[in-house]
Amino acid sequence: MEFFLVTLLNGLSYGLLLFMLSSGLTLIFSMMGVLNFAHASFYMLGAYFAYSIAARIGFWPALVLAPLAVGAAGMLVERWGLRTVHKHGHVAELLFTFGLAYLIEELVHLVWGRPPVDYRVPAALDGPLFTLYGTAFPMYRGFMMLVSVAMLGMLWLVLTRTRIGLVIQASLTHPQMVEALGHDVPRVFMLVFGGGAALAGLAGVIGGNAFVTEPGMAAMVGAIVFVVVVVGGMGSLAGAFVASLLIGLLQTFSVTLDWSLAGALAWLGVGLPPGRFLAEAARITVAQAAPVLPYLLMVLVLVFRPRGLMGTRES
Amino acid sequence: MTPDPPAIELRGLHKRFGNTPVINGVDLAIARGERHAIIGPNGAGKSTLFNLISGRHEPTAGAVLLDGEDVTGLPPFRINRKGLARSFQVTNLFHRLPVFENLRCAALWSLGYRYSFWHRLSRLREPRERAERVMEEIGLAARRDTPAGVLSYAEQRALEIGITIAGGARVILLDEPTSGMNRGETAAAVALIRKVTEGRTLAMVEHDMGVVFDLADRISVLVYGEVIATGAPAAIRANPRVQEAYLGTAHA
Amino acid sequence: MSGGTLRFRPLDLGRWLLWGGTAVLFLVLPHVFTQGFALTLMSQAGIMVIFALSYNMLLGQGGMLSFGHAVYSGLGAYFAIHALNLIGKGQLALPVSLLPLVGGLAGAAFGVLFGWVTTTKSGTTFAMISLGIGEMVAASSLMLPGFFGGEGGVTANRTAGAAVLGITYGPAIQVYYLIAAWTFASMAAMYALTRTPLGRIANAVRDNPERAEFVGYDTHVVRFLQLVLASFFAGVAGGLAAINFEIVTAENVGVLRSGGVLLATFIGGVGFFFGPVLGAVVFTLFVVWIAILTKAWLLYLGLFFVALVLWAPGGLASLVVAALQAAKGGRLRRRLPAYGALAAAGAVALGGFVVLVEMLYHLELEAVNDPVLQLAGLRLDVKTAAPWIAAAAVLAAGGALCAAAWRRARRDEAAAT
Numbered sequence: 006m007e008f009f010l011v012t013l014l015n016g017l018s019y020g021l022l023l024f025m026l027s028s029g030l031t032l033i034f035s036m037m038g039v040l041n042f043a044h045a046s047f048y049m050l051g052a053y054f055a056y057s058i059a060a061r062i063g064f065w066p067a068l069v070l071a072p073l074a075v076g077a078a079g080m081l082v083e084r085w086g087l088r089t090v091h092k093h094g095h096v097a098e099l100l101f102t103f104g105l106a107y108l109i110e111e112l113v114h115l116v117w118g119r120p121p122v123d124y125r126v127p128a129a130l131d132g133p134l135f136t137l138y139g140t141a142f143p144m145y146r147g148f149m150m151l152v153s154v155a156m157l158g159m160l161w162l163v164l165t166r167t168r169i170g171l172v173i174q175a176s177l178t179h180p181q182m183v184e185a186l187g188h189d190v191p192r193v194f195m196l197v198f199g200g201g202a203a204l205a206g207l208a209g210v211i212g213g214n215a216f217v218t219e220p221g222m223a224a225m226v227g228a229i230v231f232v233v234v235v236v237g238g239m240g241s242l243a244g245a246f247v248a249s250l251l252i253g254l255l256q257t258f259s260v261t262l263d264w265s266l267a268g269a270l271a272w273l274g275v276g277l278p279p280g281r282f283l284a285e286a287a288r289i290t291v292a293q294a295a296p297v298l299p300y301l302l303m304v305l306v307l308v309f310r311p312r313g314l315m316g317t318r319e320s
Numbered sequence: 321m322t323p324d325p326p327a328i329e330l331r332g333l334h335k336r337f338g339n340t341p342v343i344n345g346v347d348l349a350i351a352r353g354e355r356h357a358i359i360g361p362n363g364a365g366k367s368t369l370f371n372l373i374s375g376r377h378e379p380t381a382g383a384v385l386l387d388g389e390d391v392t393g394l395p396p397f398r399i400n401r402k403g404l405a406r407s408f409q410v411t412n413l414f415h416r417l418p419v420f421e422n423l424r425c426a427a428l429w430s431l432g433y434r435y436s437f438w439h440r441l442s443r444l445r446e447p448r449e450r451a452e453r454v455m456e457e458i459g460l461a462a463r464r465d466t467p468a469g470v471l472s473y474a475e476q477r478a479l480e481i482g483i484t485i486a487g488g489a490r491v492i493l494l495d496e497p498t499s500g501m502n503r504g505e506t507a508a509a510v511a512l513i514r515k516v517t518e519g520r521t522l523a524m525v526e527h528d529m530g531v532v533f534d535l536a537d538r539i540s541v542l543v544y545g546e547v548i549a550t551g552a553p554a555a556i557r558a559n560p561r562v563q564e565a566y567l568g569t570a571h572a
Numbered sequence: 573m574s575g576g577t578l579r580f581r582p583l584d585l586g587r588w589l590l591w592g593g594t595a596v597l598f599l600v601l602p603h604v605f606t607q608g609f610a611l612t613l614m615s616q617a618g619i620m621v622i623f624a625l626s627y628n629m630l631l632g633q634g635g636m637l638s639f640g641h642a643v644y645s646g647l648g649a650y651f652a653i654h655a656l657n658l659i660g661k662g663q664l665a666l667p668v669s670l671l672p673l674v675g676g677l678a679g680a681a682f683g684v685l686f687g688w689v690t691t692t693k694s695g696t697t698f699a700m701i702s703l704g705i706g707e708m709v710a711a712s713s714l715m716l717p718g719f720f721g722g723e724g725g726v727t728a729n730r731t732a733g734a735a736v737l738g739i740t741y742g743p744a745i746q747v748y749y750l751i752a753a754w755t756f757a758s759m760a761a762m763y764a765l766t767r768t769p770l771g772r773i774a775n776a777v778r779d780n781p782e783r784a785e786f787v788g789y790d791t792h793v794v795r796f797l798q799l800v801l802a803s804f805f806a807g808v809a810g811g812l813a814a815i816n817f818e819i820v821t822a823e824n825v826g827v828l829r830s831g832g833v834l835l836a837t838f839i840g841g842v843g844f845f846f847g848p849v850l851g852a853v854v855f856t857l858f859v860v861w862i863a864i865l866t867k868a869w870l871l872y873l874g875l876f877f878v879a880l881v882l883w884a885p886g887g888l889a890s891l892v893v894a895a896l897q898a899a900k901g902g903r904l905r906r907r908l909p910a911y912g913a914l915a916a917a918g919a920v921a922l923g924g925f926v927v928l929v930e931m932l933y934h935l936e937l938e939a940v941n942d943p944v945l946q947l948a949g950l951r952l953d954v955k956t957a958a959p960w961i962a963a964a965a966v967l968a969a970g971g972a973l974c975a976a977a978w979r980r981a982r983r984d985e986a987a988a989t
Contacts, residue, residue: 040696086882093885096637099699100838103831104878111871115936224827228707235700285718296711303704308689311697374786396785406786414779417772425776428769429788435797437770444769487787 011140012257018146020253021153025208026226027233027245028160029201035240036176036197038095039087042102044205045227046109051075051206052213052222053117056124064127068152072207079202083195106223113220121219149211156207173197229256232303238313247314252299259298262291325388327352327491327521328373328404333382335365335372335545342368343379344545350538352387355522357532360542361565366525367409369542370493373523374406375399386491401429405489409496409525411476415469419460419479422468423451426486450486457516458482459508474505481512491521498528510534533557541565591760598752602745611744617856618751619812622758624837624848624855626805631834632842633766634798635778636691637699639830640706641806646825647682647709648675648807650719652814653728660732667736672754672811679807683800691795694781698795706830713822725821728814741815751812758805763845765801774798832859835877841887850888868933872926906988910981917977921970927952927963 030044054074058067082105090101126145133141164170176183176193184190216222229252237248266287270276291298306313326349335343342365350356358366371377373384375396384392391399414422424441427450433439441447455461458478463471468479481497497513498506510531513522526532532539533553540550541562549559556562601614623645630636652675658664659671666674690701713720720726730741739746765771773794777784781791814820823829832855840851855873862869884891898904927947934945935954943955952959 040699086878089882090885093881095696097881097885099637099696100834101878101881103834104874104881107831107874108871108878111874115868115871115933118936228703228827231700231703235704239696285716289715293715297708297715300704300708300711304689304701304708307697307701307704308692311693376786395790397788397790400786400788408783412780412783412786414776414783416779417775421772421775425772425784426787428773433769435770435773435793437765437768437797437801439768440764441767441769441772447769483783483787 007140008261011142012261013254014142014150015146016254016257017250018150018153018253019257020250021150021157022208022212023230023233023253024246024249025153025156026205026230027237027249028157028242029204030230030234031237031240031242031245032173032197033201034234035178036173036180037087037098037194039098039102040231041198041201042099042227043082043105043109044102044201045223045230046106047075047079047202047205048209048212048226049113049218049220049223050078050109051209052124052218053113053122053209054206055210055213056117056122056218059124059127068207068210071210072203075206075209076199076203080195080199082202083198087198088191088194106227110220110223117220119220121217124214124218126214145215149215152207152211156204160204169193169196229299232299235303236306236313238315241313241315244313244315252302255298255302256295259295260292265290324352325385326350327354327387328523329383329385329388330369330373331383331385333369333372333384334380335368335377336380342545343372346382346542346545346547348540348547348550350521350523352521353519355517355524355535355537357524357526357536357539358542359526359529359532359539364542365545366542367495368545370406370495370523370525373399374404374493400487400489403490404493405484405487405491406493407480407484407495407497409499411473411480413468413476413479413483416467418465418467419471420451420455420464422479423454423482423486424448426483427451427454427488430487430489450488454482454486457485458512474501477501477505477509478512481509481516485516489520492517492523494522494524496525496527498526498531506531594759595756598756601752602748608744611748613856613860615744615748615751615816616860617853618748618755619809619816620833620836620852620856621755621849622805622812623809623833624840624852625759625762625845626802626809627833627837628842628845628848629762629765629774629798629802629805631837632844632847633771633778634694634774634795634802635781636694636795636799637834638702639699639827639834640702640704640709641802641833642827642829643686643706643709643825644679644682644803645675645806645810645813645833646820646829648679648803648810649814649820649824650726650810651675651678651807652811653726653818653820654719656728656730656732656814657726660729666733668730668733668741668815669736669739669750671815672808675811675814676804676808679810680800680804682807683803687796687799687803688792691792691799694777694791694795706825706827710822710826713825720822721820723822725819727819730815730818747816751816754808754812758808759849762805766845770794770797835873839877839880839887841889843886844889844893847887847889850892854888866930866933867937868929871929907981907985910977910984913977914974914981917970917973919970921967921974924963924965924967924970928960928967931959931963 026044026048030041033039033041033044051071054071055064055067058070086101086105087098090097130145130148132144134144134147135142162170164174172183172188172193173196176188176190176197180190183193212226213222233248233252234245236252237244237246266289267284268290270287328348328350330346330348333343333346334341346369358369360366368377372379375391375394375398378393382392383390386399386402386404389402391402414425417425424447427447428434431446431450433444433447452461455464458481460471460475460478460482463475468476471479477497477500481494484492484494494513498509501509506528513524514535522535524532524535536553538551539553539556540547541556541559542548543565548561548565549556551559598618602611605611605614623641626645627638627641630638630641652671655664655666655674656668656671659666659668686705690698690705714722730747741747741750773784773789776787777789777791777794784791784794810820810824813824836851836855837848838851839854840849841847858869858873858876862872866872880887895904898907930947931945931952931954934952938945943953945952945954954960
């Protein structure tokens with residue numbers, strides 16, 4: 006039971022991290038129609054910036070400075086890259102962010118090298134937060150959840166209570182109208198893109214040391230974030246929230262489960278299916294299949310309910 | 321001898337988008353070979369009606385019959401294969417393909433070539449001849465190899481009609497074919513429409529009353545999603561309800 | 573009979589020359605570039621040409637952006653290499669020359685399996701589904717070691733089976749000619765497909781899927797068929813890769829390979845049939861040749877790709893065609909000095925940039941051992957300031973010259989029109 010609780014909390018903290026990433030991606034997609042392939046690259050940059058800053062002046066300044074640096078990078082990318090490519094259409098924008106992801110990974114290789122870097126949880130936050138009958142829940146995970154919730158709370162406040170938030174919300178669905186009303190929509194786009202990048206960077210700061218910080222992290226997390234956005238419904242923040250938690254829990258729980266089809270068949274008293282290939286497939290445990298499950302979910306959603314859980318439009 | 325079923329028959333047609341009712345019970349029958357105009361104030365639901373007939377949207381209630389066959393809720397390609405073609409109010413072309421290819425693509429299915437990837441297109445005589453003939457009729461032979469996206473507005477409207485008729489459909493729906501045209505272009509368009517719909521059924525949404533009274537055998541007036549009057553042009557002109565709906569805006 | 577003009581088609585002769593010339597080129601190339609390395613390059617380029625052309629059936633011709641095309645080529649490669657092993661054991665009487673057909677059929681079979689659900693929509697949804705299926709297959713590869721061979725992959729011996737006409741496929745030159753033959757045949761077949769009703773309707777569906785429905789076509793079926801045909805050719809490429817490398821691993825179905833073919837096709841240009849051919853050759857040069865010259869090759873490739881997306885989204889093919897059209901219109905001669913100046917200035921800037929990048933890579937990766945970088949006959953000590961300043965100055969000067977040349981060219985063009 007305690008194991009279940011701890012795994013649940015771990016899953017939730019991971020899910021909240023995913024929501025930090027997918028919320029930025031959803032905002033950018035809803036507003037600008039661009040599916041930002043390089044979004045997870047900003048996550049990676051956040052982790053690496055934090056690693057370098059923390060090595061010099063400590064974790065707490067890094068927590069503030071690294072996301073700002075990533076946000077600034079995001080704004081530059083929007084101003085000098087996306088804006089140029091915007092006139093060539095959505096496919097070109099997608100390809101630009103796709104190429105950008107390659108470039109950022111290569112730059113990370115160059116500056117920090119290929120092997121994982123030793124970006125560690127700060128000593129002050131290391132250790133268990135509480136222990137349930139022998140299973141410890143790390144303090145750092147609790148910290149992650151705290152930061153995620155606080156950041157997202159702030160995001161919600163900005164979007165619903167400030168003037169700029171109102172403009173952003175309007176631009177989500179009617180950018181031309183907002184521009185016709187006199188708002189500087191290109192500037193809003195730049196802010197949103199930079200803000201989304203900063204959010205991803207913050208996720209990297211707190212996630213990079215809990216998980217691993219290496220050049221491949223962008224590709225790994227990036228794919229999962231796409232799954233989240235698709236399952237939740239492209240363009241829906243609420244959907245992204247639900248899907249983030251769902252996938253976070255799915256991934257966290259599935260690696261702990263040793264069930265397999267063969268096991269289920271044995272429990273039912275039925276033998277294995279014939280043929281070497283089928284038998285091998287039946288012996289695969291849920292834990293072994295864990296990497297595949299999110300993508301399977303995504304494909305199923307796209308086939309049966311392309312709108313996603315709560316999406317308002319399909320693409 | 322039983323009479324031919326109407327080319328298009330609408331029975332109790334309703335359509336709502338979310339909570340907004342747009343078509344509120346339309347009953348209409350268009351006879352074979354008839355030229356029927358649908359007029360009405362903006363927002364009356366005329367384009368929506370066409371969308372319901374051609375399969376772009378599914379009705380909330382009611383039935384659409386094509387030549388006596390129930391085609392309600394069928395996807396557009398099935399309805400097209402049964403012999404109905406439509407044009408669009410906002411030009412809807414294959415913008416990267418040249419004029420000739422636009423027309424040829426529109427003819428391929430009806431000529432039986434379907435999804436063939438074993439026929440050499442350049443060797444197929446019928447699609448080429450059909451496309452060239454339609455190209456002449458709509459007056460775009462000189463623009464044969466021009467990508468459709470590059471044509472002038474009037475040329476695009478002409479191509480729009482061309483694509484609609486290239487498949488040889490028996491029933492043709494034209495959605496505001498003369499919108500945005502000047503007098504000369506409109507007159508040419510009317511002559512073209514009259515020629516290409518010879519022997520076919522035509523249903524037409526129009527705002528230009530001159531065109532309507534010139535071409536139509538019968539007229540229906542759509543207001544707030546309901547047909548308030550149907551009949552011969554003279555009767556429609558004299559109808560007080562119609563005059564009220566068009567208060568001050570009728571120009572003949 | 574109106575409209576029946578007599579069509580004089582001089583282009584036909586040109587087309588025969590082009591195809592004939594290509595065939596001759598394939599035959600003659602290994603005798604022009606005789607080093608073993610050149611043969612490797614040409615063989616890999618041939619495989620990539622088929623792969624990229626098949627990808628463009630989806631992207632350029634069908635309007636479908638796929639992030640998972642390597643699934644079909646990779647699974648084709650796996651089936652081919654298993655078949656090759658069966659041939660080696662004498663359990664399959666198939667000449668190795670026809671092995672790519674096995675790859676093609678496997679690719680097509682998976683195209684049928686995955687294709688129907690993949691092609692319900694185009695646009696972003698299609699891209700996402702293709703990504704999902706790609707990741708799914710790649711992740712499954714470690715779960716089913718019996719078929720995928722686990723971490724080490726599956727190996728085979730291409731000299732297996734009876735030698736037909738004395739061809740064993742031991743020597744690399746024989747493999748080259750096998751690849752060349754299949755490349756030529758695949759190019760011809762894919763070109764022919766563009767000139768069929770399906771090929772043209774696929775273009776129409778690309779341009780305006782809604783209108784295609786209203787002229788009688790089920791766009792889902794059109795996309796599905798296009799995908800199955802494309803996966804066939806992808807599988808052929810995979811089969812040739814299995815023969816060429818004699819090993820197939822999870823990388824063959826992986827995200828990197830899907831990304832690579834996207835890059836290659838786009839770099840070449842999706843709007844022309846020969847675009848992916850050009851892009852495949854350029855891409856192979858990067859991956860096989862430039863990768864040996866410098867560690868920064870992936871950076872250069874990425875920058876090249878992004879530069880094209882930003883400023884020439886039609887790819888290299890569009891630049892070639894624009895130049896040819898300018899030549900035809902007689903404008904090229906007039907523009908040549910301006911182009912020449914721009915190219916020279918660009919070369920200077922590029923030189924400075926390359927030196928900077930190489931020094932940076934050397935500093936990060938090699939300087940612990942030897943701070944001196946040997947580049948094009950220059951000895952540059954990356955730990956001193958002088959080479960950095962010099963290179964930066966060259967880059968800045970080149971950049972300024974480029975800007976000036978560009979402004980001049982624009983002014984000349986405006987004055988001439």
